[in-house]
Amino acid sequence: xxxxxxxxxxxxxxxxxxxxxxxxxxxxxxxxxxxxxxxxxxxxxxxxxxxxxxxxxxxxxxxxxxxxxxxxxxxxxxxxxxxxxxxxxxxxxxxxxxxxxxxxxxxxxxxxxxxxxxxxxxxxxxxxxxxxxxxxxxxxxxxxxxxxxxxxxxxxxxxxxxxxxxxxxxxxxxxxxxxxxxxxxxxxxxxxxxxxxxxxxxxxxxxxxxxxxxxxxxxxxxxxxxxxxxxxxxxxxxxxxxxxxxxxxxxxxxxxxxxxxxxxxxxxxxxxxx
Amino acid sequence: xxxxxxxxxxxxxxxxxxxxxxxxxxxxxxxxxxxxxxxxxxxxxxxxxxxxxxxxxxxxxxxxxxxxxxxxxxxxxxxxxxxxxxxxxxxxxxxxxxxxxxxxxxxxxxxxxxxxxxxxxxxxxxxxxxxxxxxxxxxxxxxxxxxxxxxxxxxxxxxxxxxxxxxxxxxxxxxxxxxxxxxxxxxxxxxxxxxxxxxxxxxxxxxxxxxxxxxxxxxxxxxxxxxxxxxxxxxxxxxxxxxxxxxxxxxxxxxxxxxxxxxxxxxxxxxxxx
Numbered sequence: 001x002x003x004x005x006x007x008x009x010x011x012x013x014x015x016x017x018x019x020x021x022x023x024x025x026x027x028x029x030x031x032x033x034x035x036x037x038x039x040x041x042x043x044x045x046x047x048x049x050x051x052x053x054x055x056x057x058x059x060x061x062x063x064x065x066x067x068x069x070x071x072x073x074x075x076x077x078x079x080x081x082x083x084x085x086x087x088x089x090x091x092x093x094x095x096x097x098x099x100x101x102x103x104x105x106x107x108x109x110x111x112x113x114x115x116x117x118x119x120x121x122x123x124x125x126x127x128x129x130x131x132x133x134x135x136x137x138x139x140x141x142x143x144x145x146x147x148x149x150x151x152x153x154x155x156x157x158x159x160x161x162x163x164x165x166x167x168x169x170x171x172x173x174x175x176x177x178x179x180x181x182x183x184x185x186x187x188x189x190x191x192x193x194x195x196x197x198x199x200x201x202x203x204x205x206x207x208x209x210x211x212x213x214x215x216x217x218x219x220x221x222x223x224x225x226x227x228x229x230x231x232x233x234x235x236x237x238x239x240x241x242x243x244x245x246x247x248x249x250x251x252x253x254x255x256x257x258x259x260x261x262x263x264x265x266x267x268x269x270x271x272x273x274x
Numbered sequence: 275x276x277x278x279x280x281x282x283x284x285x286x287x288x289x290x291x292x293x294x295x296x297x298x299x300x301x302x303x304x305x306x307x308x309x310x311x312x313x314x315x316x317x318x319x320x321x322x323x324x325x326x327x328x329x330x331x332x333x334x335x336x337x338x339x340x341x342x343x344x345x346x347x348x349x350x351x352x353x354x355x356x357x358x359x360x361x362x363x364x365x366x367x368x369x370x371x372x373x374x375x376x377x378x379x380x381x382x383x384x385x386x387x388x389x390x391x392x393x394x395x396x397x398x399x400x401x402x403x404x405x406x407x408x409x410x411x412x413x414x415x416x417x418x419x420x421x422x423x424x425x426x427x428x429x430x431x432x433x434x435x436x437x438x439x440x441x442x443x444x445x446x447x448x449x450x451x452x453x454x455x456x457x458x459x460x461x462x463x464x465x466x467x468x469x470x471x472x473x474x475x476x477x478x479x480x481x482x483x484x485x486x487x488x489x490x491x492x493x494x495x496x497x498x499x500x501x502x503x504x505x506x507x508x509x510x511x512x513x514x515x516x517x518x519x520x521x522x523x524x525x526x527x528x529x530x531x532x533x534x535x536x537x538x539x540x541x542x543x544x545x546x547x548x
Contacts, residue, residue, distance in 0.1 A: 023518075025301040025510055027525075129461040182497070186460055187403040188538050190478045190498030192505065194462070204464045223456070223508075224464030231466065232506030234497075235526065236299055244297075251301075252509065264462050 025251040028053055029236040029244035036067075036245075038074030043166035046246055056171040059252060062163075063233035065245035066181040066196055067136065069159050070150050077104050079147040095120045101135065101149065108133035108151060126155065127265040128196065130183050153179065156197025157260040164199035176200030178261070180230035193234030195226035198261040202226075205255055226261055299525040302327055303510040303518035310341075312348030317440035320520055330445040333526060336437075337507035339519035340455040340470055341410065343433050344424050351378050353421040369394045375409065375423065382407035382425060400429065401539040402470065404457050427453065430471025431534040438473035450474030452535070454504035467508030469500035472535040476500075479529055500535055 030049040036042065046064070050056050084092065084099035088106055092099035095115050102120070106112075109122035113129055124133050134152040153159045156179045164177040179197035184190075195203055203226035233247035304323040310316065320338070324330050358366065358373035362380055366373035369389050376394070380386075383396035387403055398407050408426040427433045430453045438451040453471035458464075469477055477500035507521035 023303050023305070023510070025506070027299040027301075027506075029297050031297065185498075187540050188468070188498060188501065189540050190496040190501065190538060192498045192501050222464040224459075224462060224466045225509075227462065227464065227466050228505040228509050231502040232299070232301075232509065235499075235502050235506065236297070264464060266461050266463050 025232070025249065027232060027236055027250075028248045030246040030248060031244075033068070033246060036071040038071065038076070040072045042068065042072040043163055043170060046163070047167055047170040049246060050167070050171060050175075050248060053248065056167075056173045056175045056248070057250060058173050059250070059254065060173070061176040061178060061201060061229055061249040061252060062167065063178045063180050063193075063230055063247045063249060064163070065237055066134070066152060066156065066179050067150065068245045069153050069156070069163075069179050069197075073153055073159065075151040075153060076148045077151060079104070079149055081146075091115065091120070100147075101132075101137070104149060104151070105133045105135055108135065124152065126152070126196075127262060128183075129265075130181075134181055134196075152181070152196065157199065157262055158197070160197035160199040160261070168200070174200060176258075178203075178226050178230055178233070180233060182234060193227070193230035193232070193237075195224075195230045195261045195264060198226045198259070200258055201252075202256045202259040202263075203261045204259055204263045224264055225255060227264060299506070299523065301506060301510055301524075302522045304520040304522060305518075307342070307520060310345040312345065312350070314346045316342065316346040317437055317444060320437070321441055321444040323520060324441070324445060324449075324522060327522065330441075330447045330449045330522070331524060332447050333524070333528065334447070335450040335452060335475060335503055335523040335526060336441065337452045337454050337467075337504055337521045337523060338437070339511055340408070340426060340430065340453050341424065342519045343427050343430070343437075343453050343471075347427055347433065349425040349427060350422045351425060353378070353423055355420075365389065365394070374421075375406075375411070378423060378425070379407045379409055382409065398426065400426070400470075401536060402457075403539075404455075408455055408470075426455070426470065431473065431536055432471070434471035434473040434535070442474070448474060450532075452477075452500050452504055452507070454507060456508060467501070467504035467506070467511075469504045469535045469538060472500045472533070474532055475526075476530045476533040476537075477535045478533055478537045498538060499529060501538060 030053060032052060033045060033049055046062065079100040082100040082103050084103040088103035089099045092102040096117050097120065105120060105122060108125055110125055111123050112120065113123055114121045119131065121129065121131050122133050123129050136150045160177045160179045167177065168174045177199050178195045180193050181196050182191040183194045205223045205225040207221055207223065229249055233249060236247045237244050304327060306326060307319060307323055320336065353374040356374040356377050358377040362377035363373045366376040370391050371394065379394060379396060382399055384399055385397050386394065387397055388395045393405065395403065395405050396407050397403050410424045434451045434453045438449065441451065442448045451473050452469045454467050455470050456465040457468045479497045479499040481495055481497065503523055507523060510521045511518050
């Protein structure tokens with residue numbers, strides 16, 4: 001490859017004054033949350049935990065592991081009471097999964113996107129393309145005589161909005177909320193945090209029309225803002241212990257009018273991989 | 275859906291003592307870095323910038339936007355000197371892109387994964403599945419009479435390793451390094467930070483064998499650790515201004531033996547979407 005022929009040519013000064021990005025970001029995992037049960041006042045428990053770490057500041061974002069939202073909403077299904085359909089039985093045989101679990105996954109899905117042995121990737125009824133419709137068997141309280149699994153919230157954006165309003169009211173400060181989960185992804189190993197629901201911030205940020213350093217239009221037009229925040233929070237949440245399902249994020253600059261997390265879901269006509 | 279029949283059954287105490295995840299994470303964008311030129315002593319410039327924010331602590335991770343690494347390594351190509359092949363011309367017509375740019379993209383790629391109007395997703399020679407082989411026209415210093423574009427580093431893991439060793443030596447403290455970029459992804463809108471190179475930490479963390487709260491084996495076995503750190507740092511880097519290409523991350527707990535970022539790339543035989 002060649003280096004431009006004018007060595008060390010001094011670049012022209014940037015054509016526009018760059019907008020400063022925030023200089024620091026601080027994340028704190030909220031301590032002291034109890035194991036969440038159906039019907040718990042999650043906003044109340046979270047507000048107390050935020051106060052215990054010093055309260056909220058304008059611009060704060062609270063990231064909540066989907067699990068505690070689903071638990072508070074009672075989103076349990078007892079597999080012991082599920083009768084698998086023929087379709088579920090067939091798919092269970094191909095994927096080497098429990099047929100009752102596959103039945104529940106199918107009930108939560110629009111369609112199957114890909115499957116193979118041990119892998120079942122679906123389009124969730126809310127639009128997310130994800131493994132197993134997000135249904136979780138780990139970290140679900142074992143109850144004698146039943147086999148509970150935990151579904152995703154009915155509508156994670158709506159859950160985020162309710163919590164956003166309740167927490168902002170209780171804390172006296174606008175506090176955005178993200179409901180997060182960990183997804184696998186094509187082409188790359190390992191799961192990363194992503195946003196299922198969001199309220200009080202733009203889940204997708206539109207940079208269209210913003211210039212680069214030299215005044216030329218940027219080619220990347222959108223960033224997955226809420227996904228990046230969810231990934232950051234995931235670093236503090238841990239995995240096996242699941243002891244830290246709520247993370248407060250401070251320092252994000254105001255990012256524009258709110259947009260829900262469903263805006264992060266690529267339309268199937270634009271998606272080359274559906 | 276049904277709630278388990280034994281209401282408010284108190285879950286058994288966790289079978290194992292949960293391993294504490296770190297309680298806080300602090301990210302600082304390093305100020306004062308000049309625009310980087312080919313041949314610059316990047317480790318020296320970064321070390322000075324880290325010292326300017328108070329120095330490094332054991333466990334710190336420095337995330338660097340791929341662009342400054344590529345620039346220091348002189349990874350420029352002048353499109354004005356590129357003669358497009360017939361294959362590039364044909365692909366350029368289908369994707370509505372500059373044929374010389376497409377030629378350079380193809381030279382940096384093993385193969386084309388998907389393409390459509392305005393979209394060209396390739397398997398980069400290093401294995402990453404990404405748009406345009408990561409080649410950037412934005413924020414590249416304009417030089418009279420030429421049309422430079424910037425390639426990815428030749429080997430981002432090797433770049434990360436060199437910088438990790440040089441910085442750790444200069445700062446007197448082991449400091450891990452991630453070379454990051456922003457990728458689009460299937461199924462979801464917006465770009466997010468990902469790790470192209472990593473040294474001094476495990477880019478993928480293996481949780482295999484770790485129990486959940488109740489002692490049952492976890493089903494998710496790997497997390498995209500370096501990708502999550504890159505996404506977090508991306509929140510501070512900004513986009514158009516690109517004024518903050520280096521972010522120091524403090525507070526991550528020791529995560530195990532180092533693994534390079536190429537471990538994040540899913541093998542093509544396991545990947546259902548290649």
